[in-house]
Amino acid sequence: MAGKAARSLAKVLVVLFFMFPIFWILVMSFQTNGEILSLPPKLVFTPTLLNYASLLVGHLKTSVGMLTITFMRNVMNSFILSAGSVALALVLGVPAAYAFARFKFRFSEDIAFTLLSLKFAPALLVVLPVALEFQQIGLDNTYVGLIWIYQLITLPLILWIVRSYFEDVSPDIEYAYRVDGHSWLGGFVKIAIPLAGPGIAAAGLLAFIFAWNDFIFALVLASGPKQPVTVGALAFVTASGIQYGQIAAAVVLSIIPTFAIALYAQRWLVEGLSLGAVKG
Amino acid sequence: MSALDVTSLSVGFGDRQVLRGVSFDVGAGETVVLFGPSGVGKTVMLRAIAGLEPRARGRIVLNGRDVSAAPPEARRIGMAFQNFALYPHMTAFENVASPLNAQGIAAPAMGERVRALARLLKIDHVLEHLPRQLSNGQKQRTALARALVGEPDLVLFDDPLRNVDAKLRYEMRIELPRLLARRATPSLYVTQDFREAMAIGERVAVLVEGGIAQLASGAEVYERPATLAVARLFGDPPMNLVPAQAEARGGGVLVRAAGLGFGFATEMPDDPIFGIRPEGLVLHRDSGPGRTAAKILAVTPASEQYVVLARTEGGIELLLSRETPPPSEGTEVWIGAARGSGALFDRTSGLCMSNAPVMEEAVA
Amino acid sequence: MNDAVATAGKLAPETFRAPRNRLPYLLSLPALFVCIWILVPFFTAVWYSLEHYNMSFPAGRSFAWFANYIDLFTDPAFWHTVAVSLIYVGGSVAFELMLGLGIAMLLRERTLINNAIAVALLLPLMVAPVIASLIWKLMTNPDFGVYAWMASELGFRHFRWASDPSTAMFTVVLIDIWVNTPFIMILLLAGLRSLPSQPFEAAALDDVPGYLVFWRITLPMLMPYILTATLFRMLLALQEFAIVYGMTQGGPGNALMVFQVDAYNEFYQNMNVGRSAAVLVILWAITFVLSKLFVNQWYRLRARNRGEI
Numbered sequence: 005m006a007g008k009a010a011r012s013l014a015k016v017l018v019v020l021f022f023m024f025p026i027f028w029i030l031v032m033s034f035q036t037n038g039e040i041l042s043l044p045p046k047l048v049f050t051p052t053l054l055n056y057a058s059l060l061v062g063h064l065k066t067s068v069g070m071l072t073i074t075f076m077r078n079v080m081n082s083f084i085l086s087a088g089s090v091a092l093a094l095v096l097g098v099p100a101a102y103a104f105a106r107f108k109f110r111f112s113e114d115i116a117f118t119l120l121s122l123k124f125a126p127a128l129l130v131v132l133p134v135a136l137e138f139q140q141i142g143l144d145n146t147y148v149g150l151i152w153i154y155q156l157i158t159l160p161l162i163l164w165i166v167r168s169y170f171e172d173v174s175p176d177i178e179y180a181y182r183v184d185g186h187s188w189l190g191g192f193v194k195i196a197i198p199l200a201g202p203g204i205a206a207a208g209l210l211a212f213i214f215a216w217n218d219f220i221f222a223l224v225l226a227s228g229p230k231q232p233v234t235v236g237a238l239a240f241v242t243a244s245g246i247q248y249g250q251i252a253a254a255v256v257l258s259i260i261p262t263f264a265i266a267l268y269a270q271r272w273l274v275e276g277l278s279l280g281a282v283k284g
Numbered sequence: 285m286s287a288l289d290v291t292s293l294s295v296g297f298g299d300r301q302v303l304r305g306v307s308f309d310v311g312a313g314e315t316v317v318l319f320g321p322s323g324v325g326k327t328v329m330l331r332a333i334a335g336l337e338p339r340a341r342g343r344i345v346l347n348g349r350d351v352s353a354a355p356p357e358a359r360r361i362g363m364a365f366q367n368f369a370l371y372p373h374m375t376a377f378e379n380v381a382s383p384l385n386a387q388g389i390a391a392p393a394m395g396e397r398v399r400a401l402a403r404l405l406k407i408d409h410v411l412e413h414l415p416r417q418l419s420n421g422q423k424q425r426t427a428l429a430r431a432l433v434g435e436p437d438l439v440l441f442d443d444p445l446r447n448v449d450a451k452l453r454y455e456m457r458i459e460l461p462r463l464l465a466r467r468a469t470p471s472l473y474v475t476q477d478f479r480e481a482m483a484i485g486e487r488v489a490v491l492v493e494g495g496i497a498q499l500a501s502g503a504e505v506y507e508r509p510a511t512l513a514v515a516r517l518f519g520d521p522p523m524n525l526v527p528a529q530a531e532a533r534g535g536g537v538l539v540r541a542a543g544l545g546f547g548f549a550t551e552m553p554d555d556p557i558f559g560i561r562p563e564g565l566v567l568h569r570d571s572g573p574g575r576t577a578a579k580i581l582a583v584t585p586a587s588e589q590y591v592v593l594a595r596t597e598g599g600i601e602l603l604l605s606r607e608t609p610p611p612s613e614g615t616e617v618w619i620g621a622a623r624g625s626g627a628l629f630d631r632t633s634g635l636c637m638s639n640a641p642v643m644e645e646a647v648a
Numbered sequence: 649m650n651d652a653v654a655t656a657g658k659l660a661p662e663t664f665r666a667p668r669n670r671l672p673y674l675l676s677l678p679a680l681f682v683c684i685w686i687l688v689p690f691f692t693a694v695w696y697s698l699e700h701y702n703m704s705f706p707a708g709r710s711f712a713w714f715a716n717y718i719d720l721f722t723d724p725a726f727w728h729t730v731a732v733s734l735i736y737v738g739g740s741v742a743f744e745l746m747l748g749l750g751i752a753m754l755l756r757e758r759t760l761i762n763n764a765i766a767v768a769l770l771l772p773l774m775v776a777p778v779i780a781s782l783i784w785k786l787m788t789n790p791d792f793g794v795y796a797w798m799a800s801e802l803g804f805r806h807f808r809w810a811s812d813p814s815t816a817m818f819t820v821v822l823i824d825i826w827v828n829t830p831f832i833m834i835l836l837l838a839g840l841r842s843l844p845s846q847p848f849e850a851a852a853l854d855d856v857p858g859y860l861v862f863w864r865i866t867l868p869m870l871m872p873y874i875l876t877a878t879l880f881r882m883l884l885a886l887q888e889f890a891i892v893y894g895m896t897q898g899g900p901g902n903a904l905m906v907f908q909v910d911a912y913n914e915f916y917q918n919m920n921v922g923r924s925a926a927v928l929v930i931l932w933a934i935t936f937v938l939s940k941l942f943v944n945q946w947y948r949l950r951a952r953n954r955g956e957i
Contacts (some may be wrong), residue, residue: 014754043797045792070658117943126935234776266770281946282953
């Protein structure tokens with residue numbers, strides 16, 4: 005009896021602790037500056053859409069004049085960078101994952117481990133020299149350069165998760181397809197990929213989340229117009245004249261995509277987070 | 285021209301040679317059975333012929349075409365896998381139609397051929413189902429249909445009836461040879477069941493330790509096994525193999541084993557083993573010439589016969605089989621050999637020295 | 649009679665050899681290329697660490713063997729960085745593990761509510777760490793932050809959260825716990841729910857007390873998951889940048905000067921490429937060892953989940 009009550013209480017406390025900040029920032033995004041700055045914090049108020057409107061439209065009328073806000077450009081950058089790097093990682097990683105799964109050739113284990121250990125290596129170790137190099141070859145602050153470097157985040161993930169999925173598809177099925185008279189490529193496209201489809205989707209979605217949430221790569225390699233939301237939101241705080249309501253709204257906009265993906269793909273999250281070791 | 289000609293096929297995995305320079309052929313319209321214990325390399329051989337074994341060396345000629353270097357899709361082969369290997373995301377129809385797709389056959393003709401074969405194999409009513417909705421029997425027949433529909437030059441069967449229930453297995457043992465004969469399709473059929481081997485194939489190739497120990501009709505292999513290994517494998521209950529004493533006598537060899545004596549017109553073996561099939565031994569109530577005393581240890585009623593385990597006075601245990609019920613356990617009996625039964629093997633070389641005893645006598 | 653072909657031991661000469669399969673190499677070539685490409689900056693960084701290289705003084709760039717490393721190992725500021733990093737890792741991972749395990753045990757039963765809670769708890773993990781830092785920064789703002797307000801209401805007047813060296817570590821560790829506990833929780837929950845029921849049923853029949861069931865049965869069976877999750881978190885916590893940078897850029901003072909923040913400041917504030925690279929190489933060495941441990945553990949976990957042993 006007491007045990008059950010204690011468990012329920014514990015659950016409530018846990019949910020409160022983890023959900024409250026998200027709830028609060030959401031509340032803040034609908035409040036005016038005046039309401040935000042008042043203490044004790046207000047829970048009852050008339051919500052306003054002004055914060056979101058000013059972000060979406062791109063400017064805000066303040067007491068000191070018209071303020072230009074380029075946050076929506078940050079959001080677009082995040083989409084371009086995340087989607088682009090995931091797409092590239094899929095193109096590079098899915099065939100490689102297939103090769104590693106089907107053919108145990110020399111170096112396969114070494115390459116796979118190297119990619120993973122690079123992912124675990126300190127980001128700055130790779131990124132700082134790249135920053136210097138990029139300046140010289142003109143890839144500094146470009147989408148191409150950033151998507152290229154983002155492979156460090158997305159490629160190992162795709163490789164390790166998708167490899168696990170390909171290994172679970174019986175090779176006999178592909179053999180049967182070839183004996184029927186289809187080429188190896190036909191088997192890869194019509195059999196292997198559809199059967200590993202869920203895994204590829206899971207890996208792609210997870211890679212998107214990690215790319216979207218990245219901060220350090222973007223901080224070093226992107227400036228101004230190419231910055232994604234992670235860097236952009238932080239810059240917001242130090243910008244002058246920005247109101248807290250907008251910061252809150254910007255934060256909410258930043259987390260909506262990853263939240264949506266998590267809710268949609270939750271079935272595969274455990275799999276993705278364990279890099280394919282644990283199946284749902 | 286034979287349908288399949290295999291020359292010096294060798295497959296090795298690391299330091300293990302699974303197949304050593306195996307050569308054989310399959311005639312036009314013939315079904316050859318590959319028989320052997322599990323792990324001996326039957327599936328490996330099949331895969332090598334299909335082109336799925338990159339480590340294979342040797343020459344493979346199909347219908348006159350050298351396909352040793354050709355990829356599987358160019359070999360014009362059909363294959364029925366042990367675990368069916370159906371495409372889980374396609375309907376049964378699409379599974380069967382797959383080879384016709386690869387050949388680029390137009391939809392109407394394709395549909396015709398698939399449905400005709402499905403009717404023959406009695407799966408026409410489940411063609412729109414996905415593999416996971418089919419029973420094991422239906423899955424196997426779908427796999428068979430897929431292997432046959434493209435009218436390949438050679439069909440490979442990898443123990444297709446292993447994962448299927450007994451009733452279907454029995455039915456297929458009759459239907460399959462009929463189906464293959466009707467289409468005159470040359471086939472290579474793998475099985476571990478010697479009865480299946482005898483039922484299905486025109487010739488049986490017994491695979492032992494990397495090579496073919498004997499290639500002959502099923503009856504031949506059963507009645508006149510070429511080596512000890514073949515004798516042990518081919519038969520259930522297995523052939524009695526008893527260590528024997530041999531001495532030269534009159535240009536031949538006189539062999540004594542288990543209290544019985546046999547003469548063979550052959551050379552003296554190194555390490556003689558006497559072999560006789562359970563159905564070649566007879567139980568008698570009383571003693572007589574050519575009989576040895578024994579006690580019945582156990583009786584097992586098997587499906588078409590009774591199997592008796594008896595021990596001779598010399599301590600040798602023998603298996604006998606017969607159609608009529610035997611005396612009960614514990615009975616003292618006399619065991620003799622049926623006329624013409626008995627074989628002499630040499631344990632050192634493993635070879636059968638002779639399958640035809642020329643005389644018998646009792647040993648005191 | 650017999651068409652016997654006795655071939656045991658007789659090897660015919662090779663008449664044909666199938667062509668070696670180039671396909672796997674072809675398929676993984678692009679990925680390999682990326683791999684190698686990324687190794688270039690890595691080695692470049694190692695090279696920098698062996699140089700006196702300061703961007704504000706380019707003329708003085710010279711090869712210096714291990715001078716940077718010796719400087720670091722004799723510099724109390726560096727050891728302060730090490731200490732701060734270790735405290736960060738220790739504090740966050742230890743609490744995340746305990747909290748994650750506790751929550752996973754709470755949600756073990758597959759009920760609608762438990763599953764809903766598990767999904768909800770995923771969300772902090774989906775927030776970019778730097779954004780999480782931002783959220784907490786707003787919430788602990790002394791002027792209007794709701795947490796600051798709560799703290800003072802509860803009697804902690806003048807609790808300065810991240811603005812005070814004595815409480816800054818507490819604050820960032822708290823943020824880390826908020827973001828990353830769900831990771832451990834979700835992994836351990838998957839593990840708990842996949843445990844076979846027989847040992848627990850047997851224990852129930854034998855009336856074994858709860859805490860013994862936990863220590864002797866649950867915990868040992870959950871070890872692979874715990875190890876995997878812990879190693880993973882340690883690897884990432886050692887390199888934490890976003891949370892600390894987002895909150896205070898390493899301050900106040902250098903109270904939160906963890907490895908990568910230190911390296912970043914060396915590079916961008918002091919312009920000292922060589923020293924920055926050296927710090928990173930040392931960090932890399934530690935994470936390399938950990939990542940090898942992690943990968944081994946990962947394989948064990950995967951084998952366990954596939955039913956192999």
